[in-house]
Structures are given as structure tokens and as C-alpha cells.
Amino acid sequence: MSEIVLHHVPQSRSQRVLWLLRELRLEHEVRVWPFDKTLRSAEYLALNPVGRVPALEMDGRAYWETGAIIELLCERFPDARLGRGAAEAERADFLIWLHFAETMSQHAAALTQQHLMLRDAAMRSPVVCKLEAARVGKCFDAVEMRLAREGTTGWLLAEFSAADIAVAQAAIMARRFHRVGARGAMVDWLARCEARPAFPVEEGLYDREFYEVPA
Incomplete structure (x- = not known):
């Protein structure tokens, strides 16, 4: 299987893909990006043209959009039973x-x-x-x-x-x-x-547990 690389910002939507990769027990590399204008760089826009995470490199190309990546991974590795096929009741x-x-x-x-x-x-x-x-x-x-x-x-x-x-x-x-x-x-x-053992505990975007509505 080709190398899998996840482009990730901790505590963002890309955490879902990281968690799924860990549940699937797939070997992968995680490249962490800061949550700033670096995501608008030419390097990153070549992976995700709207400058958002996640981007997943697999099979010699880049995939983006969290839901699409999750569906693709579940379909690629159906034995894990983390997705549901087209013919299944669920x-x-x-x-x-x-x-x-x-x-x-x-x-x-x-x-x-x-x-x-x-x-x-x-x-x-x-x-x-x-x-x-x-x-x-x-x-x-x-x-x-x-x-x-x-x-x-x-x-x-x-x-x-x-x-x-x-x-x-x-x-x-x-x-x-x-x-x-x-x-x-x-x-x-x-x-x-x-x-769950595969759940990724992370620090990143948030500096407090709860944010009150501003006065």
C-alpha cells in the first residue's frame, strides 16, 4: 500500500481523519500545520485548493473534504466495518x-x-x-x-x-x-x-474548556 500522509491542524476537522486512520490501524504520517496563513501558501493550496484541513495524500494524489475522505477510507478498508456499503440497511x-x-x-x-x-x-x-x-x-x-x-x-x-x-x-x-x-x-x-484507544488527545486551537457569550 502506498504511503498515507495526513495534513492536519490539531483540534480541527482533520482530527476526525486522524482518529479514523488510527481506528483502521493504518500506517501514516501526520504533517502538522499551524492555523494561520500558511494554509494559503502555494505548497498547501496544491493539496487543498481552498486552504483548509484536512488534506490526505494517498495513491499518488491528494484528497480533501473530511466527509469524502472518511467515505473513501471506509470503502477502501471495508473489513474494519467502520462504514456501511451501498447494499446495507444502515x-x-x-x-x-x-x-x-x-x-x-x-x-x-x-x-x-x-x-x-x-x-x-x-x-x-x-x-x-x-x-x-x-x-x-x-x-x-x-x-x-x-x-x-x-x-x-x-x-x-x-x-x-x-x-x-x-x-x-x-x-x-x-x-x-x-x-x-x-x-x-x-x-x-x-x-x-x-x-477509545484510538481517540487522539490533542492540544491546539483552544485555550479554555468553555467560551462564554461576550457581554
């Missing part, structure tokens, strides 16, 4: 939850921009922060409802899958801006996800 739910992670991440990304990138507090919008945090809460409600459904196994599908990887990573990022609180099924699920 295929639709797998795709829904895999791509739902991006919905949650987009709200978390907007809040990250407000709290971290706008370093002058006067530039931050309490209205935007409140709206985006409330939208994160709606996402958390959807996850809680799914996990608390009748006959649940404690995972988004019948067994642990890459859908759990994608949504859990998004939730771990988003809970810095909206507390999980009394959503008991989600609390337990996140604890199980973070306890």
Missing part, C-alpha cells in the same frame, strides 16, 4: 450522520472565528455568538434523541462506526461553546468515544 443512516457532523462543525467554526480569530473583544458579536450557540444546542438535541432511541446500542448505528467518529469530534469541538448539560445519553456516548 447505509442511509450512516451517510446522514456522517454529513450531519459538518452541520455541527459549521456552527462551531463560526464560534471559533468569533472567540479566537477576532482577538479584539469589541469586534465580537454577542448576537452571532448566541445564535450559533443555540444552533449547536439544536444539533446536540438531535444527537441525544438518536442515542436515546428505543433499542439503542449506545452508538449512532447498531455498532461503532465512522459516523460516531465524525459526529463525536464535531461535538467535542462544539461543546466549548454550548454545554452538553443534562443530555445523559450524549454524555455517556462522548465518554465512550474519548475512552
Whole structure:
């Protein structure tokens, strides 16, 4: 198998791909990039033309977009049972939850921009922060409802899958801006996800556990 190289910013969306590579037990190299204008360099834009992580080098080419990379890896290594094939009953739910992670991440990304990138507090919008945090809460409600459904196994599908990887990573990022609180099924699920040996514990973007809405 050809060399796999993940271009990664810690505590960003690329953490999902890192986690999946570790769950698949694939040999890979991780190249860490700073979360700055370096991602707009010609070198990096040759890997991902919009200057965002992740980018994954495999088979002599670069792949980008987190959901697409996860689908490709799951299809390439089906024996790990982290994806669901086109003929499987859980295929639709797998795709829904895999791509739902991006919905949650987009709200978390907007809040990250407000709290971290706008370093002058006067530039931050309490209205935007409140709206985006409330939208994160709606996402958390959807996850809680799914996990608390009748006959649940404690995972988004019948067994642990890459859908759990994608949504859990998004939730771990988003809970810095909206507390999980009394959503008991989600609390337990996140604890199980973070306890997995392949889960990548990282420091990077965030300098605190929770960011309050600015006054």
C-alpha cells in the first residue's frame, strides 16, 4: 500500500481523519500545520485548493473534504466495518450522520472565528455568538434523541462506526461553546468515544474548556 500522509491542524476537522486512520490501524504520517496563513501558501493550496484541513495524500494524489475522505477510507478498508456499503440497511443512516457532523462543525467554526480569530473583544458579536450557540444546542438535541432511541446500542448505528467518529469530534469541538448539560445519553456516548484507544488527545486551537457569550 502506498504511503498515507495526513495534513492536519490539531483540534480541527482533520482530527476526525486522524482518529479514523488510527481506528483502521493504518500506517501514516501526520504533517502538522499551524492555523494561520500558511494554509494559503502555494505548497498547501496544491493539496487543498481552498486552504483548509484536512488534506490526505494517498495513491499518488491528494484528497480533501473530511466527509469524502472518511467515505473513501471506509470503502477502501471495508473489513474494519467502520462504514456501511451501498447494499446495507444502515447505509442511509450512516451517510446522514456522517454529513450531519459538518452541520455541527459549521456552527462551531463560526464560534471559533468569533472567540479566537477576532482577538479584539469589541469586534465580537454577542448576537452571532448566541445564535450559533443555540444552533449547536439544536444539533446536540438531535444527537441525544438518536442515542436515546428505543433499542439503542449506545452508538449512532447498531455498532461503532465512522459516523460516531465524525459526529463525536464535531461535538467535542462544539461543546466549548454550548454545554452538553443534562443530555445523559450524549454524555455517556462522548465518554465512550474519548475512552477509545484510538481517540487522539490533542492540544491546539483552544485555550479554555468553555467560551462564554461576550457581554
